[in-house]
Amino acid sequence: MSGSPVVEEQDDRDLGTMNTARITRRGFTLLGRGIREQRLLFWISVIGSVLFGFMTVADARVLGWATDHVIRPSFQSGEVTKGALVGAVLLFLAVALLRALGIVARRLIGGIVYYRLVADYRRRVTRQYLSLPMAWHHRHPTGQLLSNANADVEGAWAVFMPLPMAIGVIAMLVAAIFEMVRADLVLTLVGLVVFPALFGINVFYQRWLSPRVAHAQSLRGSVSAVAHESFDGALVVKSLGREADETDRFRDVAEELRDANIAVGRIRSMFDPLLEALPNFGILLVILLGIGRVSSGAADPGDVVSVAYLFTVVAFPVRAIGWVLGELPRSVVTWDRVASVLDERGSMPYGTATLPGAGPVRLDVDDLTFGYSGSDVDVLRGIDLRVAPGRVVAVVGATGSGKSTLTSLLTRLVDPQTGAIRVDGVDIRELTHDELARAIAVVPQGTFLFDDSVRENVTLGGDFTDDDVWAALHTVQADEFVANLPGGLDAELGERGTTLSGGQRQRLSLARALVRRPRLLVMDDATSAVDPEVEQRILKALAAHTSDDDGPTVMVVAYRKATIALADEVVFLDEGAIADRGSHGELVERSPDYRNLVNAYDQAREALS
Structure with missing residues (x-):
């Protein structure tokens, strides 16, 4: 049984107890690394996000203009001015098209950035696995290595999914505040009381959430390790009648992961309604105060509509900043697990020498x-x-x-x-x-043996002819049983060659070595x-x-x-x-x-x- 996942779990619990400032600092260092590696595409996605933010604010400006120059005059005169209506529609269409372009750039290019980082670091981790000596692999269970290359790499860069939107939201906030101040300073000051409260709640939210996210992420590796051991040792488990014990062992760690995820979900369930309600509370304040200011003549209806609409459209995107802060603890923890592999220095460098001649060696x-x-x-x-x-x-x-x-x-x-x-x-x-x-x-x-054909299991993709393969099979007395398989060299062997006997598998393994004509x-x-x-x-x-x-x-x-x-x-x-x-x-x-x-x-x- 593997004990390493428990050690990893304790390490990640320790990471989870780090203060928020340290997690945030390390998280921004990680963001800088990813941005440098995908600089061009990342900034294209940010430009798209900023365009979306500006067009969202422009939408509010157009809505306010339409209220004062199309809707109010229509109610007052009882008829619609065709030129003003067409102008409003064209403005709305132009803003909508530009905003759609921003959304496409933000989501599509931002997604490409994330998936390219994940693919690149999966390759790096895999190359590191191949370069590290077998002694290192003996110290690390396979389930943990699978988790490092899969879930941990994904978790390390998951913060890049909401990041372009969060940067665009900051630009949106600056533009929105400028527009709200232009429309009505008093309403803006009243509404902006909500934003410091949102950021304060987010900080407390992350401080409470961080250790639980770290613990849940570490348990993913434990579940993967136990599952891999059980599947890899299926023959032992089945033949010794230990199915119930393995089920219990997997259930214990799976239930621990379930409880950890529920703990994370419980915290999110408490904070999400609050984060959702605060912006709406700000909108209500703006509308209530705006009614009084319009009645007193201190503000135009279009200005009140613009400010209230801006709070409506800005409230949800502001959550993207919270998503980035929410992903940072998980990214820091999982990056440390990935970096622990990439930073290993136990590689076995190869030389530059070759062997002259051919035939057997001394x-x-x-x-x-x-x-x-x-x-x-x-x-x-x-x-x-x-x-x-x-x-x-x-x-x-x-x-x-x-x-x-x-x-x-x-x-x-x-x-x-x-x-x-x-x-x-x-x-x-x-x-x-x-x-x-x-x-x-x-x-x-x-x-x-791989879940592939006889030919591919012998050649492993090498440049060998069928005659070479048959010659190797003949030497190891495997040509007869291979010829009797459906498809011959093209016969599929199933996972680990389960369709063959132990002796047949050994003979194919021998043929795999001999076909290369080793010295x-x-x-x-x-x-x-x-x-x-x-x-x-x-x-x-x-x-x-x-x-x-x-x-x-x-x-x-x-x-x-x-x-x-x-x-x-x-x-x-x-x-x-x-x-x-x-x-x-x-x-x-x-x-x-x-x-x-x-x-x-x-x-x-x-x-x-």
Whole structure:
């Protein structure tokens, strides 16, 4: 079970307790970053929003003018002046068209800014995942990584959805206040009492809301982590009858997220009516006072209509400023989670070297030592190994002796603390990324197949012909069962290759490595699910392949005696060190520990028969 989401949750609770000023300051720093990265499109959306704001104020001006020059004269004279009516209609149409243009620019371009930021940072996070070493991935659950690349990236930039509108609202407010002062200073001063109250409530609102939003966002990662573990371990859950337990575990964290979201919604439900009512209260004050001022002759009806209308249209957009302030805490929290990935410095830089020639390589391992982060015990200690080109070497050892770790080091999934691994005299850390992938292939213990065709699972999008694929399938004894699948190479395998047996999946995994014609092939118990007879045919074909000039040097982790016997040499690992090496027969003769280990499988099988 993963414990990391709980740590993340506590971190985000701490973030939630930060004061509003600090959150706002960090939030504006984040806004500056996004604006710089999408400068042109962002300012186009802001210009559209400002145009919308100005045209909204202009609409009020036109409405006031129409009241004084079209509506009132019509009531007084009993007839409508056609020229004034046409003028009013044209003015309204012009303002409406410009305002519509502003809305399109604000929403469309603003949306593009948001989605481009999200797409860009998803790519950045994904590229960082690919560059970070496997040791880093081992410390972070997959559900958390999915949340970082998906929900957290979206949350970090969600503030950009209301931001152009909020900036346009500020411009609208300036223009509206100017227009209201021009129309009637007294009514403006009365109505403007509402706005300081709105901003004060917003500040209190954000202070109360921030920790709850932070907590709810952290729980999204926890739900994702638990769900991913349950789905990924579906076979274990189903086979051991733990469905009810997994359901309870998911329900607990889902209910906690539900309660956190309800807490956020409860606060919003209290503040939203208040934020909605205050502007309407200001409008009522303006109308009540305006009636008296019109009656006394201190104001024209058109001015009162303009001021009241401005409060009507400005009240709702002002909420956009509150939306920005409301998104800032969530953006700060989620940005910190994204930045924690982007700021990691555990990458494995590649060199510039390439390997000359073709065919199998010589492998040299010099004084290799490795231990996992957080552990004081070295998994491998002082490994020295020389493998001639084209040789097949079996690595044998008890569980926990370091066999799989050695395969990870040979393929540079991790780097050693000390020592070096060289192929044809070149340190693998000096190879380019492409050269390393071309020269060395690994077939791990656990096979992974994509929800795609046989062809795509073998080639992984590489430039290989069908003849290349069939040749690789033939070597691993998979061509017959693939030919019998509906569609052959085009047969869809389903998620993780669930339509195939374990042995068939392993053979396709082997074909995936062989089709690339590697110069060093590392097999980590890669035929454990294959029938022994089929395994022997595969290994014999590989051995025959390595005898050719184009065949790879092979390192194979093995435990079956028949498999070990096919190797040119056996390396016996014991507690992270090479205890002995030689042919299978030699080790059986002189090493009791090796003899007991390789005989244990046959003894266990005889005991069961």
